[in-house]
Amino acid sequence: MGSKWRKARMALGLNLCVYLPKTLEDSSPSSVDSEERLSDAALLSPANLGSSRPQTPTPSSHGLKLSRSGSKSTSKQTCSICLTKMKQGGGHAIFTAECSHSFHFHCIASNVKHGNQICPVCRAKWKEIPLQGPTADPSPGRAPIDPVGWPQNDALMTVVRRLPPRRDLSRRHIVPLFPATEPGIFNDDEPLDHQTMLAERSSSNKNCADDNCFRTIEIKTYPEVSAVSNSKSFDNFTVLVNLKAAASTTTQNPCRDQSSLSQFSQNCRAPVDLVTVLDISGSMAGTKLALLKRAMGFVIQNLGSNDRLSVVAFSSTARRLFPLRRMTDTGRQQALQAVNSLVANGGTNIAEGLRKGGKILEDRRGKNPVASIILLSDGQDTYTVSGSGANQAQPNYQLLLPLPIHSGDNTGFQIPVHAFGFGADHDASSMHSISEISGGTFSFIETEAVIQDAFAQCIGGLLSVVVQELQVEVECINTNVCLSSLKAGNYPSRVMVGGRKGSIDVGDLYAEEERDFLVSVNVPAEFSSNLTSLIKVRCIFKDPLAKEMATLESEEVGIQRPAVAGQVVVSIEVDRQRNRLQAAEAMAQARAAAERGDLAGAASTLEDCRRVLSETVSAKSNDRLCVALDAELKEMQERMASRHVYEASGRAYILSGLSSHSWQRATARGDSTDGSSLVQSYQTPSMVEMLTRSQAMLLGSPSAQRLIRPLYSQPKPR
Structure with missing residues (x-):
């Protein structure tokens, strides 16, 4: 005990700290010390997060209490800001508010130093807040609150009161997990374990052979009608090209032992280099940062x-917390500690965050087959581009993206950025533009509870890439047939001079992910044959594990040409995709009208599209995609009820929908916490599996449920 007081007096004399750290004299180095050192990281694991149940403390008679750091109490509450356990005796003061919620002192001090007197959990307004310096005279019947938790009549506090107040108490408790200066070149990425990867690739090939798994693409084609009279010609005859990536072996063999499922899945997929670029500006303080x-x-x-x-x-x-690091057990612990150290403060410089994220992937020495950036922000970049409005010129959002992320319009994109706009105040236009230029998706996180599910869906796809650098080539067979257009959404496409050939750059495909493209051709009258051959489809792609290029061709697509055609039967598959493209076009037109201030015109455009879709063949057959499109268009109409609603959620909701349909990839959007806000039409089994894990973890965590609340209280119009 004498040693502890001696260390405290020395620290106070040097004005270094005002809490008693855990020392080796207090516990054995083999057990307690290691537990304390790794506690922050370990408590962020899903197993512990799901099981941690914070206990509501008993309010003191004075309404507020700071627990002694040196107490021997066995209380194991959870700080509602950093979500780690508040183990008394661990060297951190604990603050209990009058609403009975408890926090680490350094966590809540950071939250209230800007004058915020609202509990980040229950939103109750506090009459007293933790102080960062000497307190004023206490009011009758109330004890003053001190930064270290000892009563002011304690002899030690006479020493504390003589110390000059520190400007930022919260930062004294944050131990940096990264060097004071960053290198000029980020070539300090952890080397890839080539031997392990080769062994696992060999094991993967064996497993795939055992399960009859072949990494390839399935090509299907559907002409809009199967037969037309040989006397008729068509300027825009439509053929649907459907591509579907192979299923992962884990999907094909669901009966595999659960204990080996994770490692097996790791073996049978391409490893990923992932950079997360996270907004920790002042607006992220409190619950937002905790859930992030x-x-x-x-x-x-x-x-x-x-x-x-x-x-x-x-x-x-912007700051790189740590270089590219393999997520081994040690890597996970260090990454969790680094994330747990984050404190919200300052402005929003998205461009600098992306510049640093792109530089990490550009400078790396080794490269995993898949690379991507996840960007999350709840604000607007105030450093690089000016805000946009109805009477302002469109900002150049490309300024937010460094060259490593996009390499120009002619050469496509290099590193996809999957952007997540968070809350009512983020700049949806800039976030959507960032994702669109780079080849990523834009998700709208309207409610805090959806953050983890949105991330889960995204990495569920990234961790299942089975096809890369996919290029689709379309070639006309009949010399009298030529291509008129390729409808491929955001994917770069081109029709060669003469219309004999065309191509679409698709890029990566997740396991069991599908792509649908509408190919329009000119079909001449055909009197000399009963069959007109139209096109042939060829796919050229790379297997990311084998790192080998492969080519796959479809059968020839043709239509019957009888002298007299019978009843014309329209392909449901073709009609369904026409509806999708028509809905996406209506969304883009409605958004343009809304940006001009014409909300009534925007809503009318969406209503007209719904009416047209309702008369189609697929709608009358209750096609699932058509039903989903109608519900989506209706939701967008409701979010255009007023300028306030559109600014708060309507713009972001529409842009997220456009991103999803243009790339044919699932995005998160809306205010639902049960996953129904996710565009299920494009979800893959890998995404669904990861979502299930996320939701199971959240359902088992009462502390997470208490943290969930809407980002704004404006009711959604009905």
């Missing part, structure tokens, strides 16, 4: 040992 840390904990725990992760945090400036 929890979501990042889920991501870290679900990355494999061959996957590498780097985290960039940005506010007014």
